[in-house]
Amino acid sequence: MSDELRRNLALFPIGIVQKLTELTPRQIRYYEQHELIKPTRTEGNQRLFSFNDVERLLEIKKLIDQGINMAGVKKMLGETEKFSELPVTEEAKQEAQKVKELTDQELHDLLKQELMLGRHGMSSSLIRGELSRFFH
DNA sequence: ATTCTTACA
């Protein structure tokens, strides 16, 4: 499986994402309403987030912690295009089950690895400092 | 036990 595909696999429920990002479910759903993230849904309408979603949520959190509002966050991260638009395959379900059995420490380590492997370079670094002044 | 939507202090 390609990395791109793996990072877009929708596999964790909101509870896991809450631990991974330190954000409340309330905030996570709120950001979804503003289309900053687009998690998929299970048959039972439960949200399933991918590593890319978690990644974006962490970027959002960084901005929010700096006092930037939704309008500002949207301008910087842009509206989510087509993240997490992958079907809920059997493989995804199995991986989701594994994720649920991990300890908090293992989850953080997993996320850390995933984020370091990820193709980055812009979003996280350009965020700090001067830019936060353009909004409020 | 978890998550979902809606609505209001």
Add this chain to the structure above:
DNA sequence: TGTAAGTA
């Protein structure tokens, strides 16, 4: 944003 209510 937090939280209570009523579900799925």
